[in-house]
Amino acid sequence: MQQQQLQALADELYSALTSRQTITPISEREGEFTLDDAYKVSQLFLQQRLQRGEKVIGKKIGLTSKVVQDMLGVHQPDFGFLTDTMIYQSGAKIPFSKELIQAKSEGEIAFILKHDLQGPGVTPDDVLNATESVAACFEIVDSRVADWRITITDTVADNASCGIFVLSDERVDPRKVDFEQCQMQIHNHDQLIAEGQGSAALGSPLNCVAWLANVLGDYGESLKAGEIILSGSLAAMIPCKADDNMRMHIDGVGSASYQFVDDANE
Numbered sequence: 001m002q003q004q005q006l007q008a009l010a011d012e013l014y015s016a017l018t019s020r021q022t023i024t025p026i027s028e029r030e031g032e033f034t035l036d037d038a039y040k041v042s043q044l045f046l047q048q049r050l051q052r053g054e055k056v057i058g059k060k061i062g063l064t065s066k067v068v069q070d071m072l073g074v075h076q077p078d079f080g081f082l083t084d085t086m087i088y089q090s091g092a093k094i095p096f097s098k099e100l101i102q103a104k105s106e107g108e109i110a111f112i113l114k115h116d117l118q119g120p121g122v123t124p125d126d127v128l129n130a131t132e133s134v135a136a137c138f139e140i141v142d143s144r145v146a147d148w149r150i151t152i153t154d155t156v157a158d159n160a161s162c163g164i165f166v167l168s169d170e171r172v173d174p175r176k177v178d179f180e181q182c183q184m185q186i187h188n189h190d191q192l193i194a195e196g197q198g199s200a201a202l203g204s205p206l207n208c209v210a211w212l213a214n215v216l217g218d219y220g221e222s223l224k225a226g227e228i229i230l231s232g233s234l235a236a237m238i239p240c241k242a243d244d245n246m247r248m249h250i251d252g253v254g255s256a257s258y259q260f261v262d263d264a265n266e
Helices: 003-019 035-051 066-072 124-130 152-157 205-218
Strands: 056-062 078-083 087-089 092-095 103-113 131-142 164-167 183-188 191-197 228-233 245-250 254-261
Touching: 003 035, 003 152, 035 078, 035 152, 056 205, 078 152, 078 205, 087 092, 092 164, 103 183, 103 205, 103 245, 124 131, 124 205, 131 228, 131 245, 131 254, 164 254, 205 228
Parallel strands: 056 228, 087 164, 092 254
Antiparallel strands: 056 078, 103 131, 103 228, 131 164, 183 191, 183 245, 245 254
């Protein structure tokens, strides 16, 4: 696909982000839209955000859980970039319609790195050695593609459907975490609505971060010291509602919470 076409698609996604509108799936309009094209669009989309003053603070792995893949009909992981405008601290009151279009909430483990990770050849042990700490995290994904009618190319172009994320204040030594067996519970208004465990994300969140480091290596990118890496959902995505009051706990890792509020009160 020509550079001019790629830029036009990135412009369209950026406009959708800023206007909180959705677009027709790119895959339904562009018959020759490849995965490589989609990652190029994602980079151009990111550049527009950086030009308006945002800064990259990390990266995310998406579509790591089989249950999430089955929900969306997309059967391989992807990645996107996190910026400083996306982060909220645990306990935040989030203006729902100001931030989001058609959001879904996920519970996962965030990795905070102390060393760079550059693929290829990164292993789960390398990830463990490069990690300063881990934290509980809600990722609130949000597609700019109408009705979540996405293929892998649609979500990749759309920065892996990044929305915002909520990070726990607690930080835990990764060597004290059982990444495969740790259990997660999510409550909304004190009602248990989802459960999962670490092995749901490619067998272990460590595998997810290693996968990301190796894929990024193919694109000349790396995971960098100080970055926050969201390692993928441990349970099915939860459709968001404007009155959500969410709390999540991951055994051995910590807890995170957020509440949606009416924008008029903010």
